[in-house]
Amino acid sequence: xxxxxxxxxxxxxxxxxxxxxxxxxxxxxxxxxxxxxxxxxxxxxxxxxxxxxxxxxxxxxxxxxxxxxxxx
Numbered sequence: 565x566x567x568x569x570x571x572x573x574x575x576x577x578x579x580x581x582x583x584x585x586x587x588x589x590x591x592x593x594x595x596x597x598x599x600x601x602x603x604x605x606x607x608x609x610x611x612x613x614x615x616x617x618x619x620x621x622x623x624x625x626x627x628x629x630x631x632x633x634x635x636x
Contacts, residue, residue, distance in 0.1 A: 568596040570593065572590055575622065579614075584612065586606050588605075590603075590626060603630060605633075606621070606625070606629075608621075
């Protein structure tokens, strides 16, 4: 197994009345698996605050599905 790492280079939140969308842009380095590089996306219910999302969920963003913030 080779060396692999990634950086989270951008985080975006889109706050809607009923939910919050979170987009995280990851940049992969080395021997990363396919699917690490790019935007990752997850929807959270309105009762989960951004203050809770950042420390509890952002660290597992590479496991989220991939979707660009510009996709409809």
